[in-house]
Amino acid sequence: MANKSKQRFPDEANEHFTYESAEKLLDNMEHLQQMIEQHKKVQRPRLQTLQNYFKGNNETILKDNRRREEHLADNRAVHNFARYVSTFIQGYMVGIPLKTIHDDEDVSERIRDMNRINDADEHNSELVLDQSIYGRAYELLYRGTDDEYHFTHVDVLNTFVIYDETVERKSIAGVRYFKSKYSDEETILLYTDEKNLKLGYEDGSKLQIVEPQTDEERQREINNFQGIPIIEYENNKFRQGDFEDVLALIDMYDGAQSDLANYSQDLNDAMLKIIGNLDLEVEEAKEMKKNNIIFLKTEPNADGRESTANADYIYKQYDVQGSESYKTRIANDIHLFTATPNLSDENFAGNMSGEVMKYKLFLMEQKRAAKERRFKRALRERYRLISNMMKTASEGEIDVSKLNITFTENLPKNIEAEMKWFTDAGGQLSQKTMISQLSFIENADEEIEQLEEEEKQRPINQPQYDFEEHQHQNSQEHEEVTGDGE
Template sequence: MEKVNEFETAEYSYVSGSKQRFPDAANKVFTYSSVESLLSNLKHLSQMIKQHVGVQRPRLEELEKYYKGDNVKILEGKRRKEDDQADNRAPHGFAEYVSQFIQGYMVGIPLKTTHPDEEINEKIRDMNRINDADEHNSELILDQSIYGRAFELLYRNQDDENRFTIIDVKNTFVIYDDTVEHNPIAGVRYIKDEYNDKTMVHVYTSNRIYYYNLDNDFELTLDDEKDHKFNGVPIIEYKNNKFRTGDFEKVLPLIDLYDGAQSDLANYSQDLNDAILAIFGRMDLEGYGDLNPLDVMKKMKEANLFHFEPPVDADGKEGRADAKYLYKQYDVQGSEAYKSRLANDIHLFTATPNMNDENFGGVQSGEAMKYKLFLLEQKRATKERLFKKSLRNRYRLINNVMKIAAEGEFNVADLSIIFTENLPENVAKEIEWFTKAGGKLSQNTLLSLLRVVENPDEELERIEEEESKEPLRQPIYDFPTIQQQEEVNEDAK
């Protein structure tokens, strides 16, 4: 078998004549009959890794580049015919804008995970604090938006704490069974050890972790294995949608067109500075020493100057001499309209607002904003359902460990997971309307509206404690003035 260097493997398998950006196999979901059969036939596992490296990973890397602003199409190849022409490249951060807007909209206000049992609720709260769950969930949403999928790994640390962390999408995948239930049977991570020139593969099943070495022929050799107590595959996949596509993936061609239009405009502006000066008048091209006329013209081109002789009439009278710059005429107004149309289409098909739209800004209530974000609301509903499904799987696996460790168990179905869209809201106006209508709000509710108060119950306890320690106020006496005292004495006489 021919050896390959590291992970340089299969090329994209496009349909002949297709302009498809990524092949369908670039987002393939791996399935297998059972984990026992898979581990007894490592050749098939090796093929999955090879397919992921050669076909799926290039798509993920390209999406990451666009998010970082390294837009592939505008930065690759040669765009101008002549070497002396301006060749500006202007990548635009539409991909970052789309993903960060959706991330902030969904989890800018951290999601709330609560349980009706206060004791269990406190354990979940402590666990989330240890794992920085707010930041963790936010990064999962961002990976979902960029790659169309995200992965987290559950593990127990040396202190026997339940931990969860994000793992790299570009070297991770989950294998599902081939039943209609589509249950995960294994999670796979492959890690390149650059210092020891080897690749390690970790395979997580429902109760064990297998450690393999992968050589350049994609042959797997078992190195070690150990148990885990999660009673389920501890690598959890978070899907962005049914097809696992990123939020800006479908508009990559539009982003490329916008980059090209802006780059062409920049090149036009620079080329205008290097415009050729055309002189209309008689000039003797033969009188330049040993240079022939062609060499003279080349020298003129290098000097950005050309000479043209005007026509001569029958009487030998020469036309008027003139000089002007020659440059490509550019329809600036049409170009700006074209770019605006592209930008609007990018925002339309990603369901994100165009902040440059004059009709979008202004002081508006949260409800008014929701109507303008109607398409994004539909997308958010889908993303939330899929996220909650994976999130419950996280706590289900953690609950399995808590049972074994006698740390208490809980019914995962009783968990309440609440997303709050991050919209500007005129809370003061809403409270004013409510109170004018005769409504009343508890102190707990009022405190929950303040951003500086994290836990209203704890804040109420602090207030009560401070009031109980406050010294009794002494009555204030108004002592009479001297004049008032003299008046009282005079009356007494």
């Protein structure tokens, strides 16, 4: 008889939902109902487990009946490696906000306004965090009552996308389901490329479309994005979270630390062992123990000689040094397989330059490059769908092929050393180039325009600041100090 697999999650817990077309799906609502039930019973438990580990509620160490003896210590040491991994990756990728620039300046300005309205920096950061935790993230596009385009983060635990069965794997529908906190009524929303439908259960069992009752509901039902307004951001090909494959190692580390804590506590309650033929009453022994002292008064043995006596404690012997080496090895493996640095490593100096840090983060760089490609693809889909609605409303369009999306890894940089080398070599930079290198400046042209506007408003009798002249003077002063001037 074959052994059952001991993998934590079944393969079905992370598979894509596929169907022939949205039209066929609407004609077979029972199949959509099966997908929703499978998501609830098979996929959602995996997502919930990953969320629990990120929150520090490590499931294996916190489950009941870890120790059989009720009188012994039962410490449950939880180590939040999951949060460390995902938070590090989130900060590394989007700690410096990504830049979205279009070749057409007017379109760039429109995108910047849209991003400001939606707080895109925070939104993108949340998407990257969800990707890292769950292996996937979702956003919902809509046009608000303010006639502005909006994109918002939606909960991974109750959202999924359905794809067609072709090799192109195009999305044909998106699903969200949720219950009210104050009733058992469940709301199900189905998004297609034409309509946003509300679904309900007939007689509490059969899924069906809920027809709109008012003109406002009919208007909201129309989808002008000409595509599925729920966009999925995948973390990798397998939609696996960044700490998902080290959950067993996290459990092992928690177990080792908990056992060490239990050993230390049990040692305080060790059993006293007394060997010898003693003339000692029970109450007298209790009083000695209470006063933390023991008198061993022996009795003569059978041949009249005085017997010997000894007292010590009985406790489980524990290899503390071996346990520490074991935990260190597990912790190093967690960092290795998640491609994150061990900041507690003595060799990980705090004064490393950005270039040296890159060598220690080489594997993380490979992961980041793959994650960025998938994120950019989904990001272009966001602006493509918004462009579709803009064209329908005669508000222009966004050519996503001319969209430049730039990620900047969040590493310490020695800009001063780079600039010194460059100026020592006689190099000069334009003001636009220098401004564009600043991480807190999103658009260099816009900043230069603001500088020019400030110069126009400067009082006439106040001298203007000449950037190129100032740069030239600094170069001359440097030559005089180093003796390179004539």
